[in-house]
Amino acid sequence: MAVSLVVMAAVALTAALALPRRLTRVTWAEQEPVLALWVWQCLVATVLLSCLSALLLGSTAVFQSVRAYAFAPAPPRVTAAYAPGAAPAWVTVLTLLLACGAAWSGAMLLREIIDARRRRDLRREDLRERAPDLPDGLPDGLPDGLSAGMPDGQPVAHSPLLVLEDEYPDAWLMRGAAPRLVVTTGALRRLTDPQLDAVLAHELGHAHARHDWLLQLSTALATGFPRVPLFAHFRDQTYRLVELAADDTASRRCGHLTTALALIELNQHRGVLSCSSTRRLFGDRVQRLLEPPPRLDRTRRTATSLAAALAPLVPLLIAFTPALTVLG
Structure with missing residues (x-):
C-alpha cells in the first residue's frame, strides 16, 4: 500500500512538474493541433x-x-494484500x-x-435588446455551403443569422x-461570402x-491550482490549440487563403476567429494558414495517440498491482 502511494505520487509529480515544459517545446503541435x-x-x-x-x-x-466497502467483493487474499495495519501518519496527512x-x-x-452560463445568459439578453429585424436581401439561415452539416458532415439544426x-x-x-x-454589419461589409463561410466553419469546428x-476545464484547474505548471500550461496551450484546430476545419472547407483573409478582417481580441488570442x-x-505545415505521417500520429492514451492507465496499473500480484 505505502509503496503504491509513493509510486503514484512520483508519477503525478513527474507529469505535473517535469513533462509540461517539454511538451510545450514540441514542434509537431503546429502540424497536428488536434493530436x-x-x-x-x-x-x-x-x-x-x-x-x-x-x-x-x-x-x-x-x-x-x-476499506470494508471497497474490498467487500474482493477475495480475502486481495484484501490482505492491501491491509497495511495501522496507517502511518504521513498516509493520513496525504489522504x-x-x-x-x-x-x-x-x-x-x-x-x-x-460563470460561463452567467456570461452566456448576459450575452443572450444583450442580443435580445440589440438585435433588429433582418434587412431585406440577407439570408435567414446559414450560408448554403455550410447549412448541410457540421465539419464532419453530420446534420445540424437550422441556425438563423x-x-x-x-x-x-x-x-x-x-x-x-x-x-x-451572430455577425455585425461591420463584419458583413468587410467579409465576402466565402470569408463568411470560413468564419462559420471555424465556429462550427x-x-x-x-x-x-x-476551455472551462483548463481554466478551472489553472485557477484552482495556479502554482502547478501542468495546469497553467494546459490552459495556455488549450486556448492556442483550439484556435489552430478550428482554423484547420475552416481551411479544409473554404481554403487556406480565404480563412486567412477572414482572420485578418476580424483581427480583434474578441469574436469568432480571435477569441482569447494574443x-x-x-x-x-x-x-x-498562408504556409500550411505538412502533417505528420500516419505511423507517427498513431503511435503518439496510442502512447498518450496509455498514459492514464499507469496509475490504475499501479493501484491494481498488489491485487494482480496476489491473483497471479
Missing part, C-alpha cells in the same frame, strides 16, 4: 487519476469503513490533502461552469440547441469539438 490537444488531455488525466487512485488507497488505509484537493477542484469547476448594427467587425456563434451565427468544455498568436495563425 496535441489529445496529448495534453491525457497528461492531465494521468495526474488526476494518480491523485484519485492515491486518495482511494489512502482512504482504505485510514478509514476502516471505506486529507488529496481529499481537500479533490473538493477544491470540484468547486473550481462548478464555479467556472456557473442574426445581424447587429455595429461598425465593429465581429462574428461569433451562440451555442445551444439551435446554434445561431469549435462547437462540434466541444472546445468550450475543454497579437503574436494572430500572426502565427495567419502565417500558418
